[in-house]
Amino acid sequence: MKHYLLVPILFLCVSILPAQNLDLSEFEWKNRVLLTVSNSNSSSLASEQMTVFNSNAKGFKERKLILFEIQAERYRKITFNDTSSIKTDWRYSNKPYLKYKSKKANFKVLLIGLDGGIKNTKTNKIFTQADLFTIIDGMPMRKRELRKKQ
Numbered sequence: 001m002k003h004y005l006l007v008p009i010l011f012l013c014v015s016i017l018p019a020q021n022l023d024l025s026e027f028e029w030k031n032r033v034l035l036t037v038s039n040s041n042s043s044s045l046a047s048e049q050m051t052v053f054n055s056n057a058k059g060f061k062e063r064k065l066i067l068f069e070i071q072a073e074r075y076r077k078i079t080f081n082d083t084s085s086i087k088t089d090w091r092y093s094n095k096p097y098l099k100y101k102s103k104k105a106n107f108k109v110l111l112i113g114l115d116g117g118i119k120n121t122k123t124n125k126i127f128t129q130a131d132l133f134t135i136i137d138g139m140p141m142r143k144r145e146l147r148k149k150q
């Protein structure tokens with residue numbers, strides 16, 4: 001009989017825990033953020049996009065890029081060092097997906113600038129590395145970063 005009481009109590013405890021939300025404000029003025037948003041973990045566009053993004057970790061690090069892979073019920077953060085990407089564990093929440101998903105597309109990529117504003121969006125298309133780097137390298141703050149390096 002005691003076991004029958006334990007299940008509803010456990011369910012109640014889990015259901016009142018706050019859902020994990022994705023707060024991008026902590027990256028403002030420090031990092032550019034890329035969001036890939038797909039409605040499933042088997043999206044071929046999402047897989048192809050991740051392959052493109054993982055192909056040049058050094059270029060991503062130089063441009064201060066952080067990537068969030070968002071799926072319908074989960075998300076994770078991916079950072080880059082000089083040679084590879086570092087993936088955090090999946091966090092389970094549908095809030096980021098509901099906030100950033102496209103109403104008309106199954107896959108979307110958003111580029112968010114240092115100021116926190118959305119700079120570019122692609123729906124049902126992938127960002128090539130060349131397109132992404134051209135957009136970023138044309139931004140005023142990136143141009144300033146490049147001048148400071150010289």
